[in-house]
Amino acid sequence: MKYRVNPKNGDELSILGFGCMRFAKNEQEVEEQIIYAIENGVNYFDTAYVYPKSEATLGKVLAKGYRQRVKLATKLPHYLIKKQADFDKIFHEQLKRLQTNYIDYYFIHMLPDVVVWERLVKLGILEWIEEKKQTGQIVNIGFSYHGGKDDFVEVVDAYNWEFCMIQYNYLDENNQAGKSGLQHAASKGLPVMIMEPLRGGKLVTNLPKEVYKIFDNAHVKRTPAEWSFRWIWNHPEVTLVLSGMNSMEMVKENIRVASEAEANSFSDMDYELFDKVRRILDEKIKIPCTGCNYCIPCPAGVDIPTCFSAYNDTEIEGKWTAVGKYLMQTGMKTKASNASLCTKCGKCEKYCPQNIAIREELTNVTKTMEGFHYKPARFLIKRFMRL
Structure with a gap:
């Protein structure tokens, strides 16, 4: 397993993180997958309050002697916070589900813009975070994000965050936070976690036939999933990539790839392959927008x-x-x-x-x-x- 260092605190994090939203239905299989992943170097597990079964299942497994071997990440749903007391209400429920007394990486879940953050500040989140950090119940505080580039930069700059998470893959290089957002966060010294590396599997199961042909005829034999992961890990600004693994076969294959992938390792032929893939996908899309942002701000507020x-x-x-x-x-x-x-x-x-x-x-x-x-x-x- 390859690791990258969190520049904020020196944590060595496995470049493959276990995304826990899409666990398999069989709990015994899930436990076997989690333990296998830990034994083979995966040390970052990501869940959320709005995945209650996921939190409970993960907590049950980690309580069997594995909690100290991993960095545990979960998320606070800002949209359920109506008053100051809700911070503790939700957080303590998460600790109970996860059978732990601290969270290594705590996210503000799907933080859309600075205005929402300011609402949380008015409700006392700054004081709450400080109290939790002083008691050791929260080690690092960050946010996850799904919006556009400009709002992302504003959110990054609004607080002294300790990490963030964005959606990023070769299809989203210019979408959402995009490459420029990734680079901005990294320039601030933030570890950047990546979600949706395969677009929920769509970059494996729902590509045009011409794209599959390019991958099949590539100079190196790799699956579309492996190519997708390697494309992300080629970025030195990326700290780790989450994968929602729900079979042992998937766990083993992703660990294999994560044991080989390096930043800045792509050859000219690798880049050319993705240029070909993008040209095909560009022909399929409806609007040839590159996400350059020259068209905004819009006087009417359209993103x-x-x-x-x-x-x-x-x-x-x-x-x-x-x-x-x-x-x-x-x-x-x-x-x-x-x-x-x-x-x-x-x-x-x-x-x-x-x-x-x-x-x-x-x-x-x-x-x-x-x-x-x-x-x-x-x-x-x-x-x-x-x-």
């Missing part, structure tokens, strides 16, 4: 690159998965940034290096992504979150 990214995801993820992401990325923020806010002013189109007909495409995004469900769903989410 144009994020809207286009979610719209393009319908080709890989399927419509309803993409619509769910679109709702989360444009509707969960304090201030909406969805496509239908466009006033057709045309300011954005003056700056687009791809010469995209942005106003026309935002109309297409609205038709596809904002059916009858969008406004009611956003209303219910905002009411639930009380933002």
Whole structure:
């Protein structure tokens, strides 16, 4: 197993982290997979409050003598925090589920923007974090993120975070936080954990036939999954990559790859392979947006690159998965940034290096992504979150 050092505290973290959201149904199999992973060098396990069975199952296994051998990560759902007492209520429930008295890496889960962070600050989260760190119950504090580039930079800069987590893979190099966000976080000395390296398996099971042919005929024989992991690990800014492993075969294969992969190890042929893959995928997507952000800020508040990214995801993820992401990325923020806010002013189109007909495409995004469900769903989410 390869390890990378957390520049904030010197922790040696396995470059493969065990993502615990998608455990197998059989608890005995899950226990065997977790123990095998630990015995073979995986020392980072990631779960969340909103995965209650996952927290409980992981805690049960780690309590059998493995807790001190791993770094345990879980997450605080900011959208369930209505008053100061909720911080402790949720945290203590997590400690009970996980059968531990401290969390190594504690996330603010899906922190969408600075406004949400400021709401938590008003509720006393800064004092709460300080108290938990002084007692040793929280060792490191960070956040996970699913939004656009600009909001990511603002969130990174809003607090002295000790780590963060973003979605990143070869298809999302210019989406969400993207490569520029990864580099910004690393420049601040933050360890960066990566989620969705395979887009929930879609980069293995839902690619165009032409892409599979490129991987099959590559100069080195590797599966699409192995190529995807190696592409991420080639980035020196990446600390570790989470994999939602739910079979022993998957655990063993990912550990094998994580025992070989190095940063800055790609050859020219490796880069050329991904250039070919991207050209094919670019032909399949609806809008040739590179996420350069020249089109924003939009006077009406539309997050144009994020809207286009979610719209393009319908080709890989399927419509309803993409619509769910679109709702989360444009509707969960304090201030909406969805496509239908466009006033057709045309300011954005003056700056687009791809010469995209942005106003026309935002109309297409609205038709596809904002059916009858969008406004009611956003209303219910905002009411639930009380933002």
